[in-house]
Amino acid sequence: MKHVIVTGGSKGLGLAIVKYLLSENYTVSTCSRERNSAIDELLSQYSTFQWFQVEIGNAEQTAEFVRKACTWANEAKLWGVINNAGIAKEGILATFPNIETDSLLQINLHGAIYLAREALRIFLSQNSAGRIINISSIIGSRGYTGLAAYSASKAGLDGLTRALARENGRRNITVNSIAPGYLDTEMSSTLSDKKREQIIRRTPMHRLGHVDDITPLVGFLLSDGASFITGQTITIDGGITN
Amino acid sequence: MKNLKNLIIEKTRKIITEKGVDCPTITLNSEFxxxxxxxxxxxxxxxxxxxxSTGLDPFRDGFKTFHTVDELINLYTEANS
Known part of the structure; x- marks a missing residue:
């Protein structure tokens, strides 16, 4: 059994990734700020699943989370980490409070760096291959009005992906980003109807993305078939950035 | 001190041999x-x-430069004191 850690697995894309990986027979641990009914349900269904309460963006808590998760996973060696946890806060930068920028970058970017660091330390000490997948966004490369800090955090993730791919490739550790387009999740629920319609109109596939459009790529990037793919940001957006 | 020295040399040798290459003699002046x-x-x-192995992290508070085996032993000795 291979152990995969997914951050932010209690809802949205993170929850879908957790469910997908469990169905693919991975041992999965996840974390979030709060435990919810979806987590309770998975815990009752799968002995190969565990949840931990963690504030992503806190280095000490991240290290402790990884240590506890790997102890729990026991013989299932750590194979991959999915940096999925993230928040989006909207506002024109000129009036966007600096404290909001700080907290967003702490979670979206620092949190991912801390988790990648912990995973790499384990891969190196195990002398094993491994996979790191960063959940980015098309907004990281395209930008979006009102999402400057979020956009910067996702662009930062893509830079992290490229640097870590170069740094760790010789140990058969691959690092990739997945950049979803506009997904129909809780995070996009704040979009106005007009904005939703505009996005759908501009998307060649004429719909918002669904979490199930993303999870198979996570599965592929974790598979042996993806062992020569690294340093990439792979877009799944129905063609809107085409 | 002696234990740390032995531990560092032993782990260095293990990492080198696991790469499938011959390990040269490791001295205190060997630059990694x-x-x-x-x-x-x-x-x-x-x-x-x-x-x-030791629970020690001499780099917790920031970068510290070292090149040789002896310099690394000193960093761990300081962290252990």
């Missing part, structure tokens, strides 16, 4: 990246491995 067949990831592996 110049005199031994090690790269930066091997050195990172050594540091992680030493932290797991």
């Amino acid at each position: 990246l110049n005199d031994l067949p090690m790269d930066s990831l091997d050195l990172a592996t050594l540091i992680v491995s030493l932290e797991i």
